[in-house]
Amino acid sequence: xxxxxxxxxxxxxxxxxxxxxxxxxxxxxxxxxxxxxxxxxxxxxxxxxxxxxxxxxxxxxxxxxxxxxxxxxxxxxxxxx
Ligand SMILES: C[C@H](O)[C@H](O)[C@H]1CNC2=NC(N)=NC(=O)C2=N1
Numbered sequence: 001x002x003x004x005x006x007x008x009x010x011x012x013x014x015x016x017x018x019x020x021x022x023x024x025x026x027x028x029x030x031x032x033x034x035x036x037x038x039x040x041x042x043x044x045x046x047x048x049x050x051x052x053x054x055x056x057x058x059x060x061x062x063x064x065x066x067x068x069x070x071x072x073x074x075x076x077x078x079x080x081x
Pocket of ligand 1: 040041042043044056057058059060061
């Protein structure tokens with residue numbers, strides 16, 4: 001997987017994940033979806049074949065970055081550590 005860290009842009013946490021193929025990317029998305037649902041905090045994301053891009057912000061805090069975003073980002077990081 002290509003490593004790029006979370007960046008703060010436009011009041012969002014952003015990170016790009018690149019995997020070997022679509023199957024690995026989608027398996028990752030499935031795991032993120034379960035984390036998100038458990039936390040009641042959901043990513044804005046895109047998937048193109050082996051690449052997943054994620055943006056995190058808190059709508060209920062005026063679309064800014066909060067601790068909920070930082071916690072979900074850290075939990076996502078654990079999936080790929
Ligand atoms: C009602 C529910 O708790 C809210 O709509 C949740 C759901 N998922 C969410 N996800 C994100 N990323 N930000 C939120 O503010 C948010 N709010």
